[in-house]
Amino acid sequence: MKRAFPILAVLTALLLAYAFYEAIWVAPTERTMGDVQRIFYYHVPSAWTAFCLFFTNLIASIVYLVWKSSKADALAVAAAEVGVIFCTVVLVTGPIWARPVWGIWWTWDVRLTSTLVLWLIYMSYLVLRRFSDSSQTPKLAAVLAIFGALDVPLVYFSIWFFRTQHPQPVIGGGGSLDPRMLRVFLINLAVFSLFGAMVCWWRYRLEWLQREVEEVESLESLSGVAQ
Amino acid sequence: MSSLRSITLATLRKDIRLEWRSRDALNSMLFFSLLVVVIFSFSFDPNAEESREIAGGLIWVAFLFAAVVALNQTWARELRNQVLDAYRVSPAPANSLFLAKALGNFILVSLLEAVMAPLFMIFYNLRALGPAWQLIPVGSLGTWALVVNGTFFAAMSLRTRNREIMLPLLLFPISIPAVQSMVEATRIILAGDGSARFWIVLLLTYDVVFTTACLALFETILQAE
Numbered sequence: 026m027k028r029a030f031p032i033l034a035v036l037t038a039l040l041l042a043y044a045f046y047e048a049i050w051v052a053p054t055e056r057t058m059g060d061v062q063r064i065f066y067y068h069v070p071s072a073w074t075a076f077c078l079f080f081t082n083l084i085a086s087i088v089y090l091v092w093k094s095s096k097a098d099a100l101a102v103a104a105a106e107v108g109v110i111f112c113t114v115v116l117v118t119g120p121i122w123a124r125p126v127w128g129i130w131w132t133w134d135v136r137l138t139s140t141l142v143l144w145l146i147y148m149s150y151l152v153l154r155r156f157s158d159s160s161q162t163p164k165l166a167a168v169l170a171i172f173g174a175l176d177v178p179l180v181y182f183s184i185w186f187f188r189t190q191h192p193q194p195v196i197g198g199g200g201s202l203d204p205r206m207l208r209v210f211l212i213n214l215a216v217f218s219l220f221g222a223m224v225c226w227w228r229y230r231l232e233w234l235q236r237e238v239e240e241v242e243s244l245e246s247l248s249g250v251a252q
Numbered sequence: 253m254s255s256l257r258s259i260t261l262a263t264l265r266k267d268i269r270l271e272w273r274s275r276d277a278l279n280s281m282l283f284f285s286l287l288v289v290v291i292f293s294f295s296f297d298p299n300a301e302e303s304r305e306i307a308g309g310l311i312w313v314a315f316l317f318a319a320v321v322a323l324n325q326t327w328a329r330e331l332r333n334q335v336l337d338a339y340r341v342s343p344a345p346a347n348s349l350f351l352a353k354a355l356g357n358f359i360l361v362s363l364l365e366a367v368m369a370p371l372f373m374i375f376y377n378l379r380a381l382g383p384a385w386q387l388i389p390v391g392s393l394g395t396w397a398l399v400v401n402g403t404f405f406a407a408m409s410l411r412t413r414n415r416e417i418m419l420p421l422l423l424f425p426i427s428i429p430a431v432q433s434m435v436e437a438t439r440i441i442l443a444g445d446g447s448a449r450f451w452i453v454l455l456l457t458y459d460v461v462f463t464t465a466c467l468a469l470f471e472t473i474l475q476a477e
Contacts, residue, residue, distance in 0.1 A: 048468055090472065126321075142425065142428050145425040145428075146425045146426065147266070148425075149424075149425045149426075150424050151420050152418075152421050153408075153412065153418070153421075153422060156412040156413050156414055156418055157411055157412040157413070158413065159411050159476075161411055161476035162411075164472060164473075164476045165408050165411060165412075165473065165476060168408065168469050168472060168473060169408070169422065171465065171469070172426055172462070172465060173425075173426065175461055175462065175465055176425075176428075176429065179430075179458055180428060180429045181456070181462070182454060183428075183429040183432045183433060183454055184432075186454075187432065187436065213289050215292040226278065
């Protein structure tokens with residue numbers, strides 16, 4: 026397992042470089058948007074990775090509540106942290122693309138707004154973990170993750186209804202994707218998923234080791250008192 | 253079932269009696285929301301025609317902030333003298349404690365709204381152009397949406413440092429769809445601009461979903477120590 030780390034890391038780095046090359050040089054330039062469209066190869070895979078990680082967090086939280094497995098809790102922390110990072114990438118790359126294409130940095134469109142609310146919910150999850158230092162933190166955090174998951178469909182519905190009643194800027198979408206672009210997109214999607222899984226696994230290992238160290242330290246201090 | 257109801261009622265009666273004797277939460281909430289309304293009146297010209305459009309937002313934001321003041325005090329009373337520990341070891345169902353606290357907060361915030369809403373109407377020269385009776389279901393469903401999650405998250409933030417600031421940090425992101433529904437429904441009713449049915453149904457869904465979730469998970473939170 027430990028051996029696999031460096032090998033996988035190098036492999037991921039090589040694949041990321043390859044996906045970068047494909048996205049910047051190989052994929053054809055979009056006719057109306059120009060080069061700024063290439064951000065799509067980062068934006069959408071990051072969103073996909075973030076949503077997968079948040080979903081992992083939810084499953085791990087439920088597993089923790091049912092079986093009290095502290096490995097599930099470590100995975101929940103890792104997935105939430107890495108997910109927030111990928112979600113931040115989505116929220117930053119989106120406006121960079123939107124400014125030249127839509128002429129505005131931000132619009133309260135349903136996808137943008139739900140992503141923002143999701144990001145806020147997971148930020149509050151991380152804040153809760155940071156501010157709560159009792160041994161019960163995992164339980165509280167797992168409960169909050171379930172509340173957040175219940176909230177997401179309601180957020181989506183409310184904004185969807187709200188925005189379809191109001192005029193909105195033209196949202197890119199529909200139309201067919203050039204097969205060469207689709208190929209590059211799929212490569213990036215796969216590589217980003219791998220990258221996200223790698224970072225999450227790393228963070229999970231770190232979290233797990235940290236807990237082991239803390240356990241050993243507290244045992245040592247106890248035995249020190251005994252002597 | 254009957255024990256659930258009698259324990260809920262007993263706890264609720266105790267809380268209301270305590271609150272009635274001190275009136276700490278109610279007075280601070282009333283004064284706080286009065287301040288918010290007055291400050292809003294300076295920030296947004298209440299005489300403008302647009303005030304009807306934004307009044308729904310202003311009034312609910314004022315109530316949301318005021319509700320946090322009350323919610324933060326929900327469990328503080330039980331921490332003194334280890335009352336909460338006594339609850340944990342008692343055979344009383346955890347959910348009756350939760351329901352009593354949520355109902356108590358509901359009554360408290362509803363009282364606040366009953367006092368502040370007419371005042372708000374006077375300050376902003378408001379009158380409903382749509383069906384005004386609909387404000388009652390919107391108000392009660394919206395208040396329940398705030399207090400049910402608020403009571404739950406207040407119990408969660410008992411275990412954290414910076415307890416008082418933790419509650420809004422947890423409550424506000426989850427409450428976004430509820431707040432949007434209340435504000436939109438109120439705006440539609442005040443401006444007489446179409447039907448508020450979708451928002452009322454959404455609020456009802458929100459209430460049902462989160463009341464169920466709170467009742468299902470409260471025991472876990474109460475026993476977490």
